Amino acid sequence: MADQLISTAVHDELPESYVRPESQRPRLDEVVSGAQIPVVDLADPDPAAVVAGIGEACATHGFFQVLNHGVPAELMGAMLAAAYEFFRLPAEEKAKLYSDDPAKKMRLSTSFNVRKETVHNWRDYLRLHCHPLHKYAPDWPANPPSFRCCPPTHHCTREVVSSYCTEVRALGFRLYAAISQSLGLEDDYVKKTLGDQEQHMAVNFYPRCPAPELTYGLPAHTDPNALTILLMDQQVAGLQVLHHGRWIAVNPRPNALVINIGDQLQALSNGRYRSVWHRAVVNADRPRMSVASFLCPCNDVLIGPAAKLVAEGSPAVYRDYTYAEYYAKFWSRNLDQEHCLELFRTA
Ligand SMILES: O=C(O)CCC(=O)C(=O)O
Numbered sequence: 001m002a003d004q005l006i007s008t009a010v011h012d013e014l015p016e017s018y019v020r021p022e023s024q025r026p027r028l029d030e031v032v033s034g035a036q037i038p039v040v041d042l043a044d045p046d047p048a049a050v051v052a053g054i055g056e057a058c059a060t061h062g063f064f065q066v067l068n069h070g071v072p073a074e075l076m077g078a079m080l081a082a083a084y085e086f087f088r089l090p091a092e093e094k095a096k097l098y099s100d101d102p103a104k105k106m107r108l109s110t111s112f113n114v115r116k117e118t119v120h121n122w123r124d125y126l127r128l129h130c131h132p133l134h135k136y137a138p139d140w141p142a143n144p145p146s147f148r149c150c151p152p153t154h155h156c157t158r159e160v161v162s163s164y165c166t167e168v169r170a171l172g173f174r175l176y177a178a179i180s181q182s183l184g185l186e187d188d189y190v191k192k193t194l195g196d197q198e199q200h201m202a203v204n205f206y207p208r209c210p211a212p213e214l215t216y217g218l219p220a221h222t223d224p225n226a227l228t229i230l231l232m233d234q235q236v237a238g239l240q241v242l243h244h245g246r247w248i249a250v251n252p253r254p255n256a257l258v259i260n261i262g263d264q265l266q267a268l269s270n271g272r273y274r275s276v277w278h279r280a281v282v283n284a285d286r287p288r289m290s291v292a293s294f295l296c297p298c299n300d301v302l303i304g305p306a307a308k309l310v311a312e313g314s315p316a317v318y319r320d321y322t323y324a325e326y327y328a329k330f331w332s333r334n335l336d337q338e339h340c341l342e343l344f345r346t347a
Helices: 047-060 073-087 091-095 133-139 157-182 189-193 263-268 307-311 323-331 340-344
Strands: 039-041 063-067 106-110 124-129 198-206 218-221 227-232 239-243 246-249 257-261 278-280 288-296
Touching: 039 047, 047 063, 047 157, 073 124, 073 157, 073 198, 073 227, 073 288, 133 157, 157 189, 157 198, 157 227, 157 257, 157 288, 189 263, 263 323, 263 340, 323 340
Parallel strands: 039 063
Antiparallel strands: 063 257, 106 124, 124 198, 198 288, 218 278, 227 257, 227 288, 239 246, 239 278
16 A cells, blocks of 8 residues: 555654564674775776676675776766656555556565565665566656656656666677676576566655664565666765675765675576675765666576586586576565575575
8 A cells, every 4th residue: 555655654652563672683783884885887998707796696795896897987977867757746646556466567665575564664666667678667756857758869867777777788798798698608598598688667766764773775685586776865875795704885986886686696506696684774974875677587488507617517506497586486486585596496
């Protein structure tokens, strides 16, 4: 129900349904703030160093920040501005877009899976399907105008979200080539294997929270897709990544994008690359926005460890499955249960 949206009201107290039991709270004072996830400069003149840096990051952290990635800084700024504008829309306007049905291709929702979860999360989000654009963009919210699609030749603010989607997709495919190379596979292995991929976007809005110690924006989870490209609010941190059993705060770097390996690349790499637990925490002073773009395998393609990686020594860690099967399993569970990929192990 739309009255569950938290971006439509000011909250002086955290409602009981958002309060985590003591043992599940974020323990913000234990978070490592000085550490960093790896940073890869895609403009490095040595392409082999870029590939090696990406491979290392995927194996050790499952996360890295990219610089000089080709997505224009102005477009990133405009995307975040459009996102803030969207969440400032009046409650009645937002209520028309509300749905808690994960099958819907365009929906404004809240928390994670309100139909299943017992404790809610301090997040509202707009979920959009983005590929092919001509199929989905006409159904995007009519307000603010930057969410709607114009013909590609027509330069206006309404192009912002669709242009952002196009740029991010191209970056994702560039990263796929580097990831394939780093695994010793053909350059186009990942892209070809995952089929004509879907692309989804989650525009995450985390309002100011009266009690950040007691709740999450998003609790620890891994991403069910193949690759995630995250545009973070430049002013407010909130993303944390699990590394060697401790939570590392990811501080926004000017014009960087954050990349993470999803469950499907962990499977395809036979466990060499890691889809790592991450979470979003909230804060008392300022709202925060993030825009996550997910590249998702084609629904009916068979996914499993690359034959070359299996033949070279280690047996297949995961069985083959379709992405449709995986995605259904992911959404049938709570976000903070065991790694969904564990359910697809061979032994
Ligand atoms: O807001 C963030 O920093 C993380 C978002 C995220 O993990 C997600 O959308 O899956």
